[in-house]
Amino acid sequence: MSTSHSIKAKAFLKDGKYAEWHDATFWGVRTKRDNMAFGLDEWEQLREKASAIKRHTISHLDEYLEQFAVNAEANGAIVHWAADAAEFNKIVYGILSGHNVRKVVKSKSMLTEECEMNPYLEKRGIEVVETDLGERIIQLKGQKPSHIVMPATHLSHDEVGELFEEKGISDEIGNHDPTYLTYRARLSLRNEFLTAEAGMTGGNFGIATTGDIVVCTNEGNADMSTACPKLHIAAVGLEKIIPDYDCLAVFQRLLARSGTGQPTTTYTSHFRKARCNDGEFHIVLVDNGRSSWIADPDHWEALKCIRCGECMNTCPVYRRSGGYSYSYFIPGPIGINLGMLRNPQEHSGNVSACTLCNSCQSVCPVKIDLGDQVYKWRQKLAEYGTASKSKKMMCDTMSRAFGSESRYNTATGAAHLLNNMPHGLVHCGLNPWAEGHEMMKFPKKPFHKVFEDLEKEDKE
Amino acid sequence: MSAKQDILNRIRAGVRDRHDMPVLDDIAAVTYPDPLAQFVKMSEAVGGRVIEPAAGEDLNSLVRQLFPDAREIASNLPEITIATRNPDTAGSAQALDGTDVGIIRGEFGVAENGCIWVPQAMKERAVCFICEHLVILMPKSRIVNNMHEAYKQVSFNDYGYGTFISGPSKTADIAQVLVMGAQASRSVTIVLI
C-alpha cells in the first residue's frame, strides 16, 4: 500500500534526531506566524479579502493581464508572453544572447525552477548565479529546493560550512558559524553582482493599473541583481497579476507575516522601468498550464497561491517527511495540488501525504481549500490509473461488509476472535496497521449486541 | 495566433463564474495612538536604529560620530557635505562598490512594520544596497499607520523604481539562524528630521 511519498518519508524518519529537528524548525516558523496573526485584529478579515481579491482577479485575468501589459509597455518595459516552459526558456535565452550576456545574477523565482531555466541556459553557455543565500547554497550543492521560501533549511550549518570550504567561499576551515558563513557568501556574491551583464528576478506581484513588478526579499538580492547590470528580466506567472495598490496592501501585509512570521520583508521593491537610458526591462508573462487550470472547477483556486510556504510549515506530514519526499518541486499541501494539476500520472504518489487535518487551509492567507482539494484528487486516481489496487480491494471489501447487515453482523460479532490470533500472525508485515500499532482488543459483544441488554434495562 | 491571444482566449474559455471585487475600504486596519512611537519600535524590532538629532545638530557631524571609521560616504543630498561619492555622477553602479556609508532620503514611514518608502532619487540606486551601512533621513511628521494608508501615498520619480525598506538586509537561510547583512546593507540607521 505504499506510495512514492510514503517510501521516501519512511527513509526520512529513519534519522530520528534529524527528523525531530526538522519538525521543530518548521513548527517554529508556524509559531512565529501565529504571533504575527494574533497581533492583528483584522487578520481574518485580511484573509477573507485576499481570497476574494484573488477569486475576482483570476476570474477576470484576461482583463487584468491586458491592462497590465498596456501599462507596463507605456512605462517602457518590454512584455513577452510565454505559452509554456519551453517558450519561456527560449524567450529568456533570446534576450540574453541578444545582449551577449555570459553571466546572469538571479533572485529567487519558483517559476524559473518550474521551467528548469537554469540548466537550459547553462547548456547554452550562460552562467546563472542564484543570489538568494539559500538558493545559492543548494545551487552549489547541486540540489533542488526542499521548501519554497527556505530552500536550504534541510541542511545543517556544518553541511553549509563544508560546502563553502570545498567551493573556496570560506577560508577559515572549520568555522561553520552561520554569521561567518553568511558574510563569506556576501563577499563571494558581491563579486557576481558587479560582473554580471544581466539581472533576473521573479515577481511576487504585477500591478495591472501601474505596470509595476513587485519583488519582496529579505536579503536585498533582487535589488542588488538589478542595480548593477543594465538588463533586467522579470519572470512572472500569469496568476501574479493583481488589480491595484489597494489590493497589494492586503497581500503585502499577509505575505511575510504568513511566510516567515515577520511584519514585512526587508525590501518590497517596485520595478517600472529599465534602470538607465541604455538599459532594458523585460517582463515575461508565463502561462505553462495556468490558463487551463482556470477551467478546473475543483482546483482552479490553487491559482490563488502567493507562495508564502506556510502550508508546508503547518503541515504535520511535511514537517515529518521533508521536501524531498514529494515528487513535485513544490512540496507540502500546495505542492501536492500543483503537482497534480501539472501531471497527475507523475505526481499521484504525493496524494497520500495528507491526513485531511485541514490545518493548511486554516492557515492559508488566501484561503485555498488545500485539504479539500487533496480529497478530490484521491477520487480521481482511478481515472488516472494511479489508484492503489490493494487499497481499492480494501474499500471494496469494507463496502460489501458494511452494505449488508448480515455480513456486517457476522464480521463485528466475530472480531473478538482476532484477539486470540498469535501475535506473529497479526504483526506479520501483511497488516500495515501493525507496523506502528499494537492491535486493538475486540470486545466479545459489539455495541449493537450490548444494546439489546440496554433496551431491556431501560424497560425494567 | 500569438501566444498572447492564445493565452487570453484559453482564459476566457475556461472561466466559469466571474467573481466580484470585494469592498476593501471596510478593512478595520490597525492604527496607533502614537504612530511615531510604533514606527520606532518596529524599526528597532527589525534590526534598525532610530536617531532623533538634537535641534540644530549638523547631520554631517552626526554621521561622522556614528561611523567614525567610514572612508567612503556616498550621497547626492545637498545637505550632506562629507560625501566622497555621488550616485548621480558615479560612472557606473559598480563604482559605488566599497561604499561604507550611503545616505539617502526616505519619504514616509509605516508604523505597523517599520517600512520606509524610498523612491529612486539618484542616477545609481545601487547606493541604497551596495553600502555597508545605510542612513535614511526621514521626516518624522510623515508616519502612516499601515500599508493600506502607505499605498495611497507612494509616488515615483522619473526613474521608475521605488522600494519599501524595513531594517537591514537579513537572512536565516543557514540553519534558520538570523544574520543581519546578507547581500545588501548590513545596518540601517534612520535619522528623524
Add this chain to the structure above:
Amino acid sequence: MKVGLFIPCYVDAVYPEVGVACWRLLRHLGLEVDYPAGQTCCGQPMANAGFEDKAVPLARKFEEKFAGFDYIVAPSVSCVAFVRLNYERLLAGHPCATAAKAMDIVEFLHDVVRPAGPLGRFPHKVSLHNSCHGVRELGLSSPSEQHIAPFNKIKDLLSLVEGIEVVEPERKDECCGFGGMFSVEETAVSAQMGLDKLRRHIATGAEYITGPDCACLMHMAGVAKKQGLDIGFKHVVEILAAGL
C-alpha cells in the same frame, strides 16, 4: 425531540462502552433516543481513501435509517463531519435530510441540550485531544491557526464534571496522524505523528487522554501500546457519563 443514535462501525466493533455511555447520558438527560437497528458505516473510510462511489450505497442506507429523526447524534466527529459535508453531494438527485441533522454528541449537548450540570464524576487529570475534524470542520473549538475569540465546547462540557482537571497539550490541535487510510498507507509518518502527540499529552502529567473521536483515540492507544507508553484513553462521553 427524537434523537437517533448513530454508533459508527468501528465504535460498534471496538468501543461498545462508548455507545453505552452515549445511550446512558442521553437517557439521563431525559431525551427520547432511538438506536435504529441495522446501521453500519457512514462511508468515510472509503471516501477519504479515494473511493467515494463506494460510500454512496452506505449514504443511501444511512439516509433510510436516520432521515426521520430530529437529530442524528454520534460519538465520532469525523463521521459526523463526513455526513454533514458530503452527503448532499453523494446523494445528488435523491432527498438528503441527514446532512443537516447530523451532530457530534459534544456539539449536540453543548448547542442543543445545554445541560446545566452537574454531569458525571471523574476525579482525574485529563489531557484534551482536539480532533482535527472536530476543530476545523465542526467548529468544536477555535482552530489554533485562526485569530478568532478562543472557545472550546468540549472544555465547556467537561467543566460540568465533578473532580476533573482538564489540560491541553502543547500544539493543542496538531493532528495525531490517524487519517483513516493514511494510517495504513503512510505508516511511518502516521506512527511518528501518533508518538509525538502521545508524548505531548503525557508531558501534561495527565492520567487520561480524552477526545471526541474514537478513531484518534484508537490510533494513539495502538501506538502507545506498541511503544510501551502508559496513559489511559476515554471518549469525552464516557467521562461525562461517568457514574451516572
